[in-house]
Amino acid sequence: MNFDQKLLEDLRDGEKSICFFVNEGVCYWVLDYKYNFSLDAEKNYLGYLDKGYITPEQYAQSCEQFRGGVLKLTSDNFLQYVSGVSDGVLASDDLQRILDVGGVATQRNC
Structure with a gap:
């Protein structure tokens, strides 16, 4: 993987994160936007809908577009x-x- 300056800045600024999954x-070590690590985005969107922050149309569109339509992240x-x-x-x-920014990381078997 090629790590450019923008990627490292996104990590430093908290836009992206690294999450560890076992499936x-x-x-799996996954690098993605932080909001994509929500296990149940449907719950979040329903809350926004109930509070009137989004319309039913925006809710439907968000559910289709979020993480490729994967609202609840499960092993399936x-x-x-x-x-x-x-x-x-x-x-x-x-x-x-990524973690060896100062050249001091040691190699370990993961």
Whole structure:
């Protein structure tokens, strides 16, 4: 994976995060926007709808567009989500390069 300055700034500024998932015994380090790590976005959108922050049309559109239509992240649809962020699925070496900003990280088996 190629780490450009914008990606590192997004991580530093908190726009993007790295999240660790285990699905069916396989470990995944996923780099994505923080809001995509919500396990149940439908609950959030229903709250916005109930409070009048969004219209029913905006609710329907948001539900279709959020994370490729994966509102509730479960083990059954996890691979669908990950396939949508394939550039953001990190190998252990990629993660080490991100964290090794000062050249002091040690190599460990993950």
